[in-house]
Amino acid sequence: MKKLLLATTLLALSAGFASANVVRLATEGAYPPFNLIDDKGEVGGFEREFGDEICKRAALECTWSTNEWDSIIPNLQSGNYDVIVAGMSITDERKKVIDFTQDYYPPTPSAFVAASADADCKTGVVSAQVSTIQAAHVAETGMSLLEFPTPDETVAAVRNGEALCVFADSDYLRPLVNESNGALMFVGEPVSIGGGVGMGLRQSDQELKGKLDAAITAMKADGTLNTMIEKYFGPEGLKY
Numbered sequence: 001m002k003k004l005l006l007a008t009t010l011l012a013l014s015a016g017f018a019s020a021n022v023v024r025l026a027t028e029g030a031y032p033p034f035n036l037i038d039d040k041g042e043v044g045g046f047e048r049e050f051g052d053e054i055c056k057r058a059a060l061e062c063t064w065s066t067n068e069w070d071s072i073i074p075n076l077q078s079g080n081y082d083v084i085v086a087g088m089s090i091t092d093e094r095k096k097v098i099d100f101t102q103d104y105y106p107p108t109p110s111a112f113v114a115a116s117a118d119a120d121c122k123t124g125v126v127s128a129q130v131s132t133i134q135a136a137h138v139a140e141t142g143m144s145l146l147e148f149p150t151p152d153e154t155v156a157a158v159r160n161g162e163a164l165c166v167f168a169d170s171d172y173l174r175p176l177v178n179e180s181n182g183a184l185m186f187v188g189e190p191v192s193i194g195g196g197v198g199m200g201l202r203q204s205d206q207e208l209k210g211k212l213d214a215a216i217t218a219m220k221a222d223g224t225l226n227t228m229i230e231k232y233f234g235p236e237g238l239k240y
Contacts, residue, residue, distance in 0.1 A: 027086040
């Protein structure tokens with residue numbers, strides 16, 4: 001009887017979720033212009049506008065929350081939310097544990113930034129955010145890696161001399177370099193890693209993935225996504 005009641009309860013909960021079409025979106029809130037916390041204490045940035053538009057087109061009621069980057073995949077797997085919208089690059093390694101929609105931001109090169117134009121990043125400490133494709137690349141190439149929980153800490157490490165260079169998405173670093181008045185600069189050559197940015201979701205949520213993919217396809221087709229990218233990333237932003 002207990003098993004029957006439990007099964008009935010689970011079925012009712014599942015039906016309620018499906019009928020309500022409520023999807024819980026999670027982001028980091030610390031990676032502008034992809035995502036940030038605005039002056040009102042709310043999620044903002046490119047991915048907030050993008051996510052809201054996706055939910056509108058897919059006829060989904062969506063809520064937003066933030067989660068620290070290092071635990072953002074485990075908490076998706078644990079059911080604390082349904083979709084990651086956090087500047088996450090699509091990689092084969094991540095696809096072993098979660099699924100992705102098609103990319104909504106094209107593959108963008110990663111770059112090194114230092115406080116001196118003659119900095120040789122291969123010979124010094126390189127800072128990167130933990131659990132990112134940049135941190136993995138630094139480790140794999142044998143450079144000295146110093147990891148931090150948040151992206152702003154990786155840049156601060158260069159400013160205060162803890163690291164010689166920071167390695168991150170060029171789109172994240174570009175405004176910081178432009179606003180530094182010459183204190184920060186790109187060094188070396190850009191590095192292409194990752195397969196574009198996608199929405200992460202549980203491998204079992206294929207129906208939801210289909211709805212999200214259809215909405216992304218429509219936004220690409222009618223130019224809405226390109227307009228949104230230029231709004232937040234400027235003319236340098238990669239487009240479809």
